[in-house]
Amino acid sequence: MSLFDKFTTLQETRQALLQSGVNPFHLTVEKILSPTEAIMNGRHTILVGSNNYLGLTFHPECIQAGHQALDQEGTGTTGSRMANGSFAAHGYLEEAIASFYDLPHAIVFSTGYQANLGILSTLAGAGDVILMDADSHASIYDGCRLSGAEIIRFKHNDVSDMEKRLRRLGNRATHTLIVVEGIYSMLGDRAPLAEMVAVKKQYGATMVVDEAHSLGILGEQGRGLVEEVGAEQEVDCIVGTFSKSLGSTGGFAVSRHPLFDMIRYASRPYIFTASPCPSVVATTTAALRVVRKHPELRQQLWANANRLFNGLITSGYTLGAEVGPVIAAMIPNKELALTMWQGLLEHGIYVNLMIPPATPNGECLLRCSVSAAHTEAQLTHICQTFHTLKEQFLS
Amino acid sequence: MTPYVEILPQILETLQPFTKEGQALAEETELVSELGLDSMQVMQVLLKIEDRFDISIPLNNLPTIRTVKDLGLEIEQLLKN
Incomplete structure (x- = not known):
């Protein structure tokens, strides 16, 4: 017996997938060509599963900023901000994020995953309660576990279940941190935030909203769902990532609370890790400027999302949620989902294959993430291929 | 406060629809391995x-709740608090 024995089942599953000629979890991008195109398996492929919502990964302003930072500040920071000191650019990025949200405080983390780990594990602690949506991202689950708080889940997007659980907590409700997401990554559905905020207020709880998939997408200024529903005064903290709509890597948290900056001195995932490297900080700061300067990117994303959504609906697919940057086609079973995912790839289209246990309600999904950079020709090809596969496998 | 002896029959009644035909439920029945519940059903x-x-x-x-009895004792504890 060895500690490694527990991986035998995983290995067998992987082997079975390889033998069937499908290996959705170990694809290599042999060459990236643009925000929406790559060479995969030697084939020119349209990327519809990369969360590159605004298509900024090749934006000239971002690339130039990255080059300049590399030349002037080097390749890395070689340590944490607490030990090695912050580069001035870390501070500029935090000012830029705070200004974007029109909030006084921002903290930058090295990844989006660490932003959730850092905020949730520090804001709540032993003796507190975290009330989280059952369909939350793994980074939220892990952040909650690291906190040492009592963790209670409520049914996904179910305001009455959330309220019921707050009521059951009695006096402890005021020491409860509610965690929800703006847009949920699997199905693309949104939290009923206005109603949730009203309940949160009624019970005196604290609320964190993860806008990973809604930053740059929702709201007049692109700040996310909190802005869209006018809850900026009520939500206590917003977390997010730079690795989706901003085309970079890293994470952040913003808040108006006067003590928010103290989290920096207590958060282990912030303190005990290398700070973001200069080129990443520079491309992120540039991407934020681009998002502010070019609201037409957001409009183009929505036009493209509507185009793909309507195309899939017309072909008869059942989709996970309303129109949005994440469009998930529900497939009846795992075998069909694998076959259709492979079919898409053979037609030069890469989407995310999502199967249980990673999915809510045991769903099998072909998950598309739309980009403002998708062209009309690409969207037509994607819709036509989905239509062909529907006729072939689901009729 | 509701004692364990009063909680147990209510758990058994709630679990009944999740059992396979002819399957007996008892205090020591394991929720996942014996009832064969998947993660959705556990939820x-x-x-x-x-x-x-x-x-x-x-x-x-949840990691400490394996059997019907574990579940009953957990409920008893939560009701006590």
């Missing part, structure tokens, strides 16, 4: 139990 069972006793079972405590 459904917990929701029913939680609503029945008007409690929330913390996620932190």
